[in-house]
Amino acid sequence: MKNTKSFISLALTSMLAAVVIAGCGTGNQTATGQAPAPSAGDKKTLVMVTSADYKPYEYHDLSSGKDEIVGFDIDIAKYIAKELGYELQINDMNFDGLIPALQTNRADFVMAGMTATPEREKNADFSTIYYDAKNTIVAKKDSNLTKPEQLAGKKVAVQLGSIQEGAARELAKTVSGLQITSLNKLPEIVEEVKAGRVDAAIIEDTVAKGFVANNDSLQFTTMEENEKNGSAVAFPKGSPHVQKFNEVIKKMQENGEMDKLIQKWFGQ
Numbered sequence: 001m002k003n004t005k006s007f008i009s010l011a012l013t014s015m016l017a018a019v020v021i022a023g024c025g026t027g028n029q030t031a032t033g034q035a036p037a038p039s040a041g042d043k044k045t046l047v048m049v050t051s052a053d054y055k056p057y058e059y060h061d062l063s064s065g066k067d068e069i070v071g072f073d074i075d076i077a078k079y080i081a082k083e084l085g086y087e088l089q090i091n092d093m094n095f096d097g098l099i100p101a102l103q104t105n106r107a108d109f110v111m112a113g114m115t116a117t118p119e120r121e122k123n124a125d126f127s128t129i130y131y132d133a134k135n136t137i138v139a140k141k142d143s144n145l146t147k148p149e150q151l152a153g154k155k156v157a158v159q160l161g162s163i164q165e166g167a168a169r170e171l172a173k174t175v176s177g178l179q180i181t182s183l184n185k186l187p188e189i190v191e192e193v194k195a196g197r198v199d200a201a202i203i204e205d206t207v208a209k210g211f212v213a214n215n216d217s218l219q220f221t222t223m224e225e226n227e228k229n230g231s232a233v234a235f236p237k238g239s240p241h242v243q244k245f246n247e248v249i250k251k252m253q254e255n256g257e258m259d260k261l262i263q264k265w266f267g268q
């Protein structure tokens with residue numbers, strides 16, 4: 001009797017936990033600003049998660065009076081969803097929550113200017129690479145901080161869970177006294193540099209460019225690393241969507257659509 005009771009309460013507790021996990025995290029917002037479509041698991045809708053703090057890949061555009069997530073990744077995702085006959089739902093969350101969202105089946109894929117790394121490949125499958133970026137040091141113009149070795153004894157901000165955080169950790173092994181501040185959103189990171197609460201930030205060139213263009217006091221310098229950061233779509237391990245996505249990405253690269261979007265969002 002006692003055992004049955006505790007079994008039931010255990011079952012109830014774990015059901016509750018499952019509900020809590022399913023309900024947390026995402027700020028259910030669709031790209032069109034309409035009511036959220038059905039969630040992951042519904043055949044006709046693909047749920048994408050992103051961290052919409054990364055202009056021009058994905059960011060909140062308020063210019064039309066409503067809050068809309070737009071950008072390079074969003075246009076690619078819309079194109080792919082349309083080609084494959086799916087509705088697209090986009091949920092915004094912190095960058096470090098994206099891969100966990102895949103692992104707990106709260107999303108079908110991630111597009112977030114996310115670099116395919118061997119580390120991440122342990123927990124997610126990746127599409128082919130669709131765009132490259134390089135790390136830069138963003139600092140005040142008068143700071144003279146342009147090289148990694150100059151970051152000795154300096155405070156450096158990076159995005160939590162990003163490869164820039166990894167790069168900063170790697171640097172800290174050889175550059176003495178480098179202190180790392182990890183933050184959730186890119187605009188916060190840039191604000192910290194502007195306010196002088198940190199000395200520098202490590203940000204990809206594709207994104208640093210825009211922030212620096214809008215902030216006279218800042219500059220960015222590309223770091224001389226050998227590797228490029230290639231953005232790819234991330235999926236849950238074993239996802240049935242990888243191959244189809246790769247086919248559409250290939251098509252976009254061949255029919256000029258990808259170049260058109262690169263021109264639109266990066267102006268090059």
Ligand code: ARG
Pocket residue numbers: 050051052053054057058095112113114115116159161162163164186204229
């Ligand atoms: N490419 C870097 C990474 O994968 C940074 C991506 C940040 N993306 C974002 N939407 N905030 O770690």
